[in-house]
Amino acid sequence: MKKFKITVEYCPKCKWMLRAAWIAQELLITFEEEIDEISLKPSGISGIFRLYVDDKVAFDRKENGGFAEPKRYKQLIRDHVNPLKSLGHSEH
Amino acid sequence: MKKFKITVEYCPKCKWMLRAAWIAQELLITFEEEIDEISLKPSGISGIFRLYVDDKVAFDRKENGGFAEPKRYKQLIRDHVNPLKSLGHSEH
Numbered sequence: 128m129k130k131f132k133i134t135v136e137y138c139p140k141c142k143w144m145l146r147a148a149w150i151a152q153e154l155l156i157t158f159e160e161e162i163d164e165i166s167l168k169p170s171g172i173s174g175i176f177r178l179y180v181d182d183k184v185a186f187d188r189k190e191n192g193g194f195a196e197p198k199r200y201k202q203l204i205r206d207h208v209n210p211l212k213s214l215g216h217s218e219h
Numbered sequence: 220m221k222k223f224k225i226t227v228e229y230c231p232k233c234k235w236m237l238r239a240a241w242i243a244q245e246l247l248i249t250f251e252e253e254i255d256e257i258s259l260k261p262s263g264i265s266g267i268f269r270l271y272v273d274d275k276v277a278f279d280r281k282e283n284g285g286f287a288e289p290k291r292y293k294q295l296i297r298d299h300v301n302p303l304k305s306l307g308h309s310e311h
Contacts, residue, residue, distance in 0.1 A: 134256070139247075139251055144244065144247055144248070145244070148240055148243065148244050148247075151240065151259060152236065152237070152240045155231075155236055155240075155259060155261065156236070159231055159261060162261065163260070164226070164258045164259065164260040164261075165258065165259050166256045166257065166258040166259075167243060167247060167256065167257050167258075167259075168255070168256040169247065169251060169254065169256075
């Protein structure tokens with residue numbers, strides 16, 4: 128089964144490192160079988176917060192008009208890495 | 220200034236994901252200028268816990284005879300990414 132690289136690109140000046148690390152841990156727990164590695168990537172772009180699957184943008188804070196709930200991040204990642212995977216009752 | 224990729228390869232079956240994420244955050248705080256990205260990489264190798272700078276092993280749990288203190292991880296990374304950098308009084 129192909130495994131994916133997830134990247135969490137974030138604005139460190141906005142103090143979003145802890146949030147990026149938290150989301151990375153949530154995704155590692157939910158997608159342990161599907162993730163090859165998950166990368167935290169501080170960016171010089173002010174206000175940026177993006178999730179990538181390999182090189183595709185799965186979530187963009189500005190496009191989304193702000194952050195999302197964990198459930199939403201997981202649905203977006205799931206649609207890329209394992210579309211048929213159920214996220215279970217805890218994420219409905 | 221060249222920026223580096225750090226990889227924290229860990230054994231998820233050993234429940235070391237939280238430890239790997241914690242060390243990644245410590246390194247992101249200390250080496251914000253030197254790090255391009257820091258990657259959490261679950262491994263199928265039982266008992267593995269390694270830090271890489273780009274593709275060089277900077278720390279190996281088995282070779283080290285166990286885990287180390289944060290100070291030690293930071294010294295080892297510093298020696299790769301910015302040998303003249305002082306880690307400050309909090310890490311002495």
